Structures are given as C-alpha cells and as structure tokens.
Amino acid sequence: MDMKSNWKKNITGYIWLAVLAAYFSGIFSKAEGFLSIFNFQTLIGTFGTIGSAGRAGIVGEGGFGASDAVFQSVNMLPAIMVVLAILGLAENYGGLLAAQKLLAPVLKILMGVSGKSTGVIITSWQSSDASAVTTAELYNGNQITGRERDILAMYCFVSAATIGVYYSNGAMLFPYITVDAGVGLAVIMVMKVIAANLMRLYNFIFEKDQPAFVIKSPAEQMQKSSEQMQQNKSGGFINTFLSGCQRALKMWALNILPGTVFGFVIMQILTVSGALNVLSFIFTPLMKPLALPGEAISAWITAFLSLPGGCAALLTLHAQGLITTRQITVMLPMLFCVATQIPYIGRVLTVSKVKEKKYPVVFLISIIVSIFSGIVMNMII
Numbered sequence: 001m002d003m004k005s006n007w008k009k010n011i012t013g014y015i016w017l018a019v020l021a022a023y024f025s026g027i028f029s030k031a032e033g034f035l036s037i038f039n040f041q042t043l044i045g046t047f048g049t050i051g052s053a054g055r056a057g058i059v060g061e062g063g064f065g066a067s068d069a070v071f072q073s074v075n076m077l078p079a080i081m082v083v084l085a086i087l088g089l090a091e092n093y094g095g096l097l098a099a100q101k102l103l104a105p106v107l108k109i110l111m112g113v114s115g116k117s118t119g120v121i122i123t124s125w126q127s128s129d130a131s132a133v134t135t136a137e138l139y140n141g142n143q144i145t146g147r148e149r150d151i152l153a154m155y156c157f158v159s160a161a162t163i164g165v166y167y168s169n170g171a172m173l174f175p176y177i178t179v180d181a182g183v184g185l186a187v188i189m190v191m192k193v194i195a196a197n198l199m200r201l202y203n204f205i206f207e208k209d210q211p212a213f214v215i216k217s218p219a220e221q222m223q224k225s226s227e228q229m230q231q232n233k234s235g236g237f238i239n240t241f242l243s244g245c246q247r248a249l250k251m252w253a254l255n256i257l258p259g260t261v262f263g264f265v266i267m268q269i270l271t272v273s274g275a276l277n278v279l280s281f282i283f284t285p286l287m288k289p290l291a292l293p294g295e296a297i298s299a300w301i302t303a304f305l306s307l308p309g310g311c312a313a314l315l316t317l318h319a320q321g322l323i324t325t326r327q328i329t330v331m332l333p334m335l336f337c338v339a340t341q342i343p344y345i346g347r348v349l350t351v352s353k354v355k356e357k358k359y360p361v362v363f364l365i366s367i368i369v370s371i372f373s374g375i376v377m378n379m380i381i
Helices: 002-025 033-038 040-044 065-092 095-111 115-124 128-140 146-157 162-172 181-206 218-231 237-273 275-290 296-305 307-319 325-337 341-350 356-380
Strands: none
Touching: 002 033, 002 065, 002 095, 033 040, 040 065, 065 095, 065 162, 065 237, 065 307, 095 115, 095 181, 115 128, 115 146, 128 146, 128 341, 146 181, 146 341, 146 356, 162 181, 162 237, 162 307, 162 325, 181 325, 181 356, 237 275, 237 296, 237 307, 275 296, 275 356, 296 307, 296 325, 296 341, 307 325, 325 356, 341 356
16 A cells, blocks of 8 residues: 555656646747646736737836836736745645656766755755755765765855746746746756856865765655655645745745835936946946847846846836847846845855855856856857
8 A cells, every 4th residue: 555655646746747847848838729738828827918018017118116116026926926836736746856856866977966965956946045954954964075065055056946036036027038938947957057067176176075974875865855845745736826825925025026126226226327327338348248238237236136126127228228138038047147146145155054265156156157148048049
C-alpha cells in the first residue's frame, strides 16, 4: 500500500511539474482551443481598453507620478495572484519535489554544488529568505563547503525569488515586450547559473576551502526535503489556491505598490529637475553597444534599490517616447539581474553567512550578468 501511495505521489508530482513548465515557459502562448488553458495569459485574462490607444488595462493616457503608479500596480495584481496560486499548488502536490529529484544528479556538473543543495535551488525560485536560511543551515551543519555556500548565495542573489518576482513585477512590462514572457525568464535562469559559475571561478582562483563533513546522505537529505514540503501543505486544491492569492495580495500591498510609487516619483523628479538629460548625456556612449538610450540607465539604477521602481521607470521612459518596445525587451532581464540588490544584502548575503569581503564580488558579478543578459536578448530579438 505504501509503495502504491508513493507511486501515486511521484506521478502527481511530475504531472504538476509539467503543468508548472507549461505555464511559465510560454510554449502554449499561441495555442488555441483546449491547449490554451496552459497559456498563462489565458488565466490572467485582460482588462478592457481605456483611451484612444486601445491598449488593454485600467491605465489611462497622460498620467504621471504617484497617481499613475497606483493604476500601473493594480494592472499587475491579477498576474501576481495567479502566479502564487500556481506555485502553491505545484508545491502542495509535489511538483517542486519532482523538480528537486531531477536536478540533484546534475548540480555538481552544472554549478559545482552537491545534490544536497537542490532544495536551495528550488526554494530560491519562490523565496529569497527561505533559500538564504536553507543555505545557512546546510553550511552550519557541515553539509556544504564555504565554496558551495558562496555559489548558492550568488545563485539566490541574482533575480531573487525568481519566478514569483518575475511574473509579479514583470507583469507591468509584458504588454510592451516583443517576445513571450517565458523567453525573458529563460534568459534570467541562464544568467543565474552563469553568475553561480563566476563565483565558482572566483573561489577556485582566490579562495582555499575546507572540505565539507557530510553528515547526511543525499537520500536522507531528499527525505528531509520531502517531509518539509509535506508539512507546508495547506490541504486541498481550493485552500491552496486561495492561500496563494492571499499571499499575492499581501505582497502587492506591502512591496509592489510602494515600490512602483517609488519608481514613478523618482522618474518624475529626474525629469522635472533635468537630471534625466544629464544621465542621458553621460551614459549614452556606455549604453550604445546594447542599442539602448542613455536615459535607460535611470531605470537600471532604480532597479538596484527597487525592482518595481525600475520597471515603472521603464514605462515612464516609454511614455515619454525615450525608449522603444524592443529596448524594453532588452532591458527586461537586465533589470531583474540587479533587482533590489541593496535590500538583499541583509536578506540573502548576511543570512547565508557570506563573508563581507565578497560583497563587492557579488555586486560585480551581478552587473556582469546583467549586461550579458542584454547582449543575449539583443541577439534573440
């Protein structure tokens, strides 16, 4: 009976992993009929149109500042709620555990970390805080080395809480990009792996490390992760879905709405004061290789402090006619690779026990992969 029960759980987990991949990869973005239910945009739906431009949404034309920010953030709310609901269901029914089982054998080759680190990787797609705590626990328990700790922290730091943050904060930009949203997510995921390997290279060249004292086998660690996921179950499809929506509403009210207002206010100050023109003059030569205007640096810098603010800054630049939809598409992964990094010093690096002397290295790697993501996106589109 136990074997039959485990078999059913495994099958269910892999089914939900496939569902997760279908929604967030964008492979069904052009599907019609029954298959369109696996199109993320189908679930989100759309608002009616406002203004002569006819763009779907509740944002009118000619708005600016904090007032415009509020309506832009409301536009994002349906996407945020659906994303967190789907992620909650995938975790509840074993989808994330199935992903963990698939990833464990390849992590050593891919990033130079052991299979015991799989839980950190999976968790980082949902929560920066949980992944940082998990990293610290593994390191404190002598189950990973200092090198592995740094690699994992680097992976978690670049575009922290990747999937949830991407589809929640990026929702305001998706109507303006020229590729499917899944393409942007794929580029960001690759950049996270590259960032981890750059930290791996740095440690190989400059750091000597003590070997890890593995006190739990990979099988035991997998069992522990399975038990933790079982404990997190909220019980039932409806309750799990509603719980995800409730978490989304809280995230929107406490983080995304204030961050969006911040970005719009900063851009208004830069515009009215003339500082945006100064930034454009200084950074145009640096942004030119990426086919971006100098003004785009304002959104990139704002994203360092607040990702919603950086996304909002891009929309302001577009409304002013200073940036095209193609350039927004290029900037999309660039913003997420450096997203909200100042606050994440404490939430990711400090909690993960990364040495302070490596903080500049972490920032430099983030900047490198951010620029590289823009190059890659330029090649794609």
